[in-house]
Every structure is written in structure tokens, then in C-alpha cells.
Amino acid sequence: MPALPYLGGHTMIIPGVKFATLRLGILTAAVLAQIYLFLRLRQAVRGSRRSEPWKSRVIDAAGAAIVFLFVINGYILFRPIPWVDPPAAIEVALFYPAAVWGLGSIFLALLLVLVQLLVGLGRVAVRLGRGPVTRGSAIAMNPARRRFLQAGVSGLIAGPLVLTGYGATYAAKDYEVCELSLPFGRSLRVVQLSDIHAGIFMTGGEMRRIVDQVVALRPDLFLLTGDYISNSMKFLPGCVEEMARVQARYGTFAIMGNHEHWYGELSEILAIFRQHRITFLLNAHQVIQGDQGFFAVAGIDDLFGHPSLSDALNGLDGAMPTILLSHRPEIFPQAAGQGIPLTLAGHYHGGQIKLSLPGVDLSLAHLTTPYPEGLYRLKGCHLYVNRGIGTTFTPVRLNARPEVTVFHLT
Numbered sequence: 001m002p003a004l005p006y007l008g009g010h011t012m013i014i015p016g017v018k019f020a021t022l023r024l025g026i027l028t029a030a031v032l033a034q035i036y037l038f039l040r041l042r043q044a045v046r047g048s049r050r051s052e053p054w055k056s057r058v059i060d061a062a063g064a065a066i067v068f069l070f071v072i073n074g075y076i077l078f079r080p081i082p083w084v085d086p087p088a089a090i091e092v093a094l095f096y097p098a099a100v101w102g103l104g105s106i107f108l109a110l111l112l113v114l115v116q117l118l119v120g121l122g123r124v125a126v127r128l129g130r131g132p133v134t135r136g137s138a139i140a141m142n143p144a145r146r147r148f149l150q151a152g153v154s155g156l157i158a159g160p161l162v163l164t165g166y167g168a169t170y171a172a173k174d175y176e177v178c179e180l181s182l183p184f185g186r187s188l189r190v191v192q193l194s195d196i197h198a199g200i201f202m203t204g205g206e207m208r209r210i211v212d213q214v215v216a217l218r219p220d221l222f223l224l225t226g227d228y229i230s231n232s233m234k235f236l237p238g239c240v241e242e243m244a245r246v247q248a249r250y251g252t253f254a255i256m257g258n259h260e261h262w263y264g265e266l267s268e269i270l271a272i273f274r275q276h277r278i279t280f281l282l283n284a285h286q287v288i289q290g291d292q293g294f295f296a297v298a299g300i301d302d303l304f305g306h307p308s309l310s311d312a313l314n315g316l317d318g319a320m321p322t323i324l325l326s327h328r329p330e331i332f333p334q335a336a337g338q339g340i341p342l343t344l345a346g347h348y349h350g351g352q353i354k355l356s357l358p359g360v361d362l363s364l365a366h367l368t369t370p371y372p373e374g375l376y377r378l379k380g381c382h383l384y385v386n387r388g389i390g391t392t393f394t395p396v397r398l399n400a401r402p403e404v405t406v407f408h409l410t
Contacts, residue, residue, distance in 0.1 A: 026393070027074075030102060033109035034070050038063055040112060066105075073102035076200070077393060080263065082234035085204045095200055096395065100164045103394045107160035115156070167353070167396035172201075175210065175389055175402035177217070180375065182382055184341055184409035185321035186295045191219035191248075192405040194327075194346025195388025197259070198239035199230030201395035207242040210389055210404065214246050217406055220290075222248040224278075225346045225386065226257025226302060226327035233264045236272055244276035250288050252278045253297050257327045257347070259392075261304035281325060283311040298340075299325040309334055329371035329385045336381040342409070343383045348372045350387030350400035363400070373400070 041062050045055050075081070076099060086095070191214050196202060214222065228239045246252060260269055266282075273280040281299025283306070288295055296316055300307040309324075309331060316322065322340050324331070329345035336343075350373035351363025365372035376383040389402040 029106050030070070030074075033106045034066050036109045036113070037105060038066055069098045069101040070105075072098035077102070080232035080234075081200055082232040083200055084234060084238060086200055091200070096165075096168055099201070099395050100161065100168050103396050104161040104164035107164065108157065111156065111160055163398065164394075164396050167398040168201075168394070172391055172395055172397040172402065173206065175404060177213065177406060178403045179406045179408065180384065181408040181410065182342060184295075184323075186290055186292050186409060188220045188250075188290065188295075188407075188409040189218070190221040190223060190323070190407040190409060191217050191246075192223045192225060192344050192384070192386050192407070193243070193389060194225040194344075194386040195227040195257070195349055195390050195392075196224075196239055197227055197230040197388070197390025197392055198235035199232065199390075202230065202390045204238050204242065207239060211242045211245050213404060217404075219246065219406075220249040221297070221323075222246045222252040223297070223323070223325060223344060224252065224254040225325050225344055226255050227259045227346065227388070227390070227392075228254075228257065229259050229263060230390065230392065231259070231263055233268065236260075236264065236269065240272050240276050240278065244278055250290065253286070253299065253325065254278050254280050255299035255325045255327060256282065256302045256305055258302045258304045261302055266305075281312070283308045285312055285316050285322070287316070287320070294320055296320050296322040297325065298322055300331065302327045307331070309338070313338060313340075329376075329383055330369065332371060332376065332378065332381075332383040335383070336378040339379075339381065341381055342407075343381070344386065345371070345383065346386040346388050348385065348387075349391065349397070350374075350385075350403075352391060352394075352397055352400050354399040356399055 042059050045058050045062075048055065050058075072094065076095065193210070193214065196207065198207060222243075224243060228243075229235045243252065243254075254273055256266075256269070270280055270282075279286060281297065283300050285296050285298035288297065298312040298316065300309055300312045307326070312324070313322075318339060322342075324335050324340045324343040326335075326343060326345050328347045329343070331345075332343050348365035348369060348371075351361065351365040354361055354363040354366070356362075360366075361372070363372065371383060371385050373385050373387050376385070384405065384407070386405050387400055387403045389404065391397060
């Protein structure tokens, strides 16, 4: 969702209107895509040489399938489904096909509109170049060439659905371990996870696989930067229980994300983290004594709450090496102004669906924030924006791999 600036140590900006506009835009595009695809399909079936009863049955079946997939995907998007660890058969037969169709149908409709536009422009160009085309001047197409073109069109049509299917079933699960070495003033191995989004597309088994990897990394610090759930608090206890399996030397620290504000109550969230002995930093900090001296971990609330950098740093020695946790990265200029050597954030999923062109990356995140992913430096301080391990709105990731980040601080 669109990034908003922090104002000093406090912000009172609530991005509800912009988020509602984004949701409405996505829903409108999806509805228009369903209508357009159905009309194109009906036109193609009506133009075939099959019997009228056959045509009617195919059109009815296709319309029913489109409506069914669209309704299921809409329900997944806009209504909580508190089904913890659903059977794999349900995921394969229902949840993933609906989600793949939901996004793939938009891409497919856009592609067909583009093809239709290019064909129309091509016909105009031919007519302008050759003059009026009479019925008797039409040239019969070679049958082999016609079959070749039909196969090409079929492959083109299947492309968006194949791509979104790949993005949901493989690319979204293919996480990588990213390792960075940064100056800090203390020697530490720190592991960050962000944007877990526990739900029907991030099951207990998936989280267990990732936490096993974190445990094997043997971190001194384990840091969680928000958005533990997708759209229901039912998933938070299981998520936190998995995260608590990591026994970092200096502890595990967590902060709020926007999804916790959307779907949860603060008291319940704090109680769950407290139950599993994970320190939750809400505009607060904790000083830790390490082998090489003291350092601090500070954390602020998300924009949907009441983030305050000044409260988080209150009473903290400005010379002490400090890691700041913020779900969104736009706090970085203020953090750097305070001399905080390392700020860790997430929220944007690296764009989640990203198009990389020579010299530029394009995604909703890259168009709405200066900090969509990766490492940034300002005034000798660093910000790292984690791509997260989960997904939101759609289980599809393309060109934005989920990640577990390991920092070797020195």
C-alpha cells in the first residue's frame, strides 16, 4: 500500500482513504476482467461450427466456473478464513486455483485487450497501405499457418495463468537466505524475519520449515518486524509459537505491523507474545549487555497505531549502538538524524510482483516509496528493508523472492 511520511517523532497520518481506494481499484479491475473474458469466450464459442446445444452448455459451464472462482477468491481476499492448516487437498483444489485465477484473469484480460488493439491497428495500417479491400481480393490462409497461429494464440492466452500459477506454488515458497556484513560497534549475528502473514497461504508447515532454517543459523538476536497474520487473529498463536522455537542468545524482539492493527486487539496481541516470552517493543527499547559491551534494540508502532521515535529512544544513551525496528521504512531519515546505526523494516514485500527493466524496477512498492527493498545508507547509518516471507492480497510472488536475512554486525 502507498507509503506515507513520518513527521518528526510522531505521526498522525492514517492512510485509510488511500487503502480503500486501492482495494476498490483492484476489485473494479477484477470485475471488468471477468466480464471481458466471458464475452470473449462466448464470442469464440458462438463462432465455432459445433451444434447449438453444445455451444450453450460450454458457455453456461464457463460462466459458472468464472463466477465460482471469482467469488471464492473475493471471499478469500475480503473475508477472514480462520482455517488453521487446511488440508492440502482443499488448498490444491480450491484456494490456490481461485487465487491464481483472480490475478491471472486480470493479466489475461489486459493481454487480450492489448492483442486486440494491436490487431486493429495492423488492419488499419494494411488498409491504408493497400487501399480498400474487396471481398474477391481476400487471400486464403495456408491451413498449416492457421494451425501454427492458433497454437501461438493458445500459448499466449495460457501464459498469464501459467505465470501466476508458478508465482503462487513455487516462487512464493522459494525463500533465500540473504547475508550482509555491516558496521555496528558490536559483534553480533542477527536474523530478521518480516511479513510472515500466517493464514491459509502461509501454513504451520511452511512456518516450521522457515523457523528450522533460522534455528540452524544460531542467531544472537532474532528480530521480527511485523505483519505476523494475513487476515485473522486465529493464526497469531500458532505463528508466535513457531517463532518462539528460536532460542537466540540475547532474545527475540517483535513489533507491530499494520495487519495486527487491522485484525487484532493490542491487549490480545501483547498477551500472546508475552505467553511465549517474546519481547514486544511498542515505542520502547531494551538495553542488552553483550560480550563487547552494551547495545540496545528499539521498536516503534506501525502507522495505524501511534508510532513515536522519541518515546522509543527516551532515556537511551545516544552513543549506544542501537538497532531500530519499524514495520515501515519511512522512519529512516529521522532515525539517521538520531545517529541510529541500523534500522530494520519490511512491509513492502519487495513489490511482491515486480517487473525488472534495464536500470529500473517496477511494482506498486517501487512506485510508492523510496525504500521498497534492500539496503540504504544515509549519514553513515543503514536501513535494510526485508522482502518478507509471506504474501498479501494474492499468494503470488514474481521476481521478489521471500527472504530470511542474516546480519553479521561488527
